Amino acid sequence: MESLSDTRWDVVISGTGLRHSLLALALSRSNKKILHVDENDYYGGPEAAFSLQEVDEWVEELGKVGNWWIYNAEEAVLKRLPNGREDIFQDKNIDNRAKRNLMKFLKFVVDYENQTDVWEAQSESGLDIFLSSKFNFPAHLQIVITALTLSLAPPSETSVKWALPRIARHLTSIGLFGPGFGAVVPKWGGGAEISQVACRAGAVGGGVYVLGTGIENVKVVEAEDTESPAFHLALSNGEAVGTKLYVHEATDKDNGGITTVSKAISIISSSVPSLFRSTVEGSPLAAVSVVVFPPMSLQIADGIQSDPVYIMVHSSETGECPAGQTPSGSPLDLSFDDQLLEQVEAQWREVMAEKANEESFMQFEERKGMEAEEEDDNDY
Template sequence: MKFLKFVVDYDSDEQRPTWEGHASETLAQFLREQFKLDDSLQRYILALTLTLDGKITVHDGLAIIHRHLSSLGLFGPGFCAVYPKWGGGSEIAQVACRAGAVGGGIYMLDTGMEISQKDTAPEGKISLTLSNGTTVQTASLITAQDDAAESALKIRRLVAVVNTTFANLFEVVVEGAPTPAMVVVSLSGATDSASNIPIYAFVHSSDTGECPKGQSVIYLTTLAAENAQERLDSALDMLLKNVAAPPSASDGEGAAATVPMCLYKLAYDQTASSREAVAVGSSGPADADADAKGAVILHKLPSPSLELAFRDDTLEHVMDAWRRVVAKDGTPDEEYMNFEDREGAENYDDDEVYA
């Protein structure tokens, strides 16, 4: 309770001296030395940060926990965050596509592109060939980095569809709150007492629309360290055993509990690129001043962070790309995502269907 009171007001003039001298230390060490919390309580608090390696700093950890606690009730009674479907950020990308459309842009789903090897574009432009055979010309091209950085973090993911509803997890715990459709389960230290590497399970119910009724989808994540797959499999088994149905009288004496089945599993490793945007052909961070007048702008954004919570600085990279394409002519930052009304837009009917 002492720590919770502290973190709610941690950035005040009164509380800063408590932690600023320890800002670069690990949060676990800070909790142990300053608040005398044992290993079990440390794990509970670290779980709120969704740290992948358990080594989050005091500076970052306090900010994340403060944001989490201060967001309680922000979106309605009983919850403090919005979770995307499908275990990734695809819905966020869709929001970005719609934002571009509001600004007069066009987005094409399931369409790839490559730079044409037989470029007939005029000076200051390049030709692109889309996967549907269409050829277009552009003066600027923003893409994503495909190559992982040499020292990049690597995580192991496991997606499992199971034939149980986890009814005990999806309970309303705050009066007036909706029934949860997603629950975060921290399994740090639960599957391997010798490992301090956290495991997180994001359990999605059928209310998300990701699976049929009577089933659930579990997205498990941990660092891709030694025995990562075995640890994820053990975590999944433990979750399923915890909701096993006890044997009925008709099953006879000594009958075992019925453990839910895993209907589908997908496992893969994921890595990240450099955290800096790169101008194609350069060896360092993108530099808007390097763009000669009339030259084609080729800009590669960093891949998304592997952190389980969305990082606000992701949008800073997007704004940097905007500056290279739009603001290079002196457009002020205040114009970013500020769209002028288009002719006829005021007559748009949300209920009207367009072919």
């Protein structure tokens, strides 16, 4: 077997975070020579281990997200967020004029991609200005709509172009996981497990993985031809490699600074059944409810609550706690970022070059021999 230094790599990927692990998965059938390194001695952050078969079991552990609630500071009560036309018409707290404007907005947002003339000029503006100028939303409805995006910022700092696809995804997902449900969350694990599975697929496809080894130095060189390395990389294990393409994790500087997010997990000594009651005929009880505390709705002893707070409350029926107790927490990753797959596809196309048009992104044919192996397993 050739050493790392003697191999001409098509691409070196540094970091086994979710984005670059998914890139490894996308390239797993490409026949490219791929070196995937990580300065950590584990995949994707938290240590995890999954086989491809265990993914199916992990999916079965997803809890359905049902009701969304928002805290009303003036009345000191939780109010249910409307998820569609029926909820809006039945909500006695919304006057008729606001209901008409909400219906107009719902009709627009599920088709926003074909109505760029309505929002593109304000794409960089805050969502509050857009909702006020285009749909005459009062401040309290702006907060309600912004809550559906799970934005970590207030409406004034949540851009229109970032918010619209998230609101559309939420509304068009209602019912996909059963009556009244539009999202799922894992009881345990998360992105790290997906990274593990993706990297394993990359290794099965011929990728070489080296954990505990990072990139110490990068030198860009002028390639003699399309087959020659364009990057010389010095690895922390003392080896040097050449590669046509180099993909690395973005730094905090690349992302425009560090965002500080506080996270907590609490156990409530109550089953809080009112949070999980069914609101749609024929739907089971929700496993998870989302509670939103908008900016300025909480009293903080040593400061002002300028940003929203989200709490994912898990039903005691999930079995995560003893009967009568409810786990709740403010998660770091509130929702899957659709743009992540767009970034992965862009990098995949760069690696595949002219072959990118001949293959479908993330579409894999059944590996030869897999069905036969499964039949053999069933004989025992």
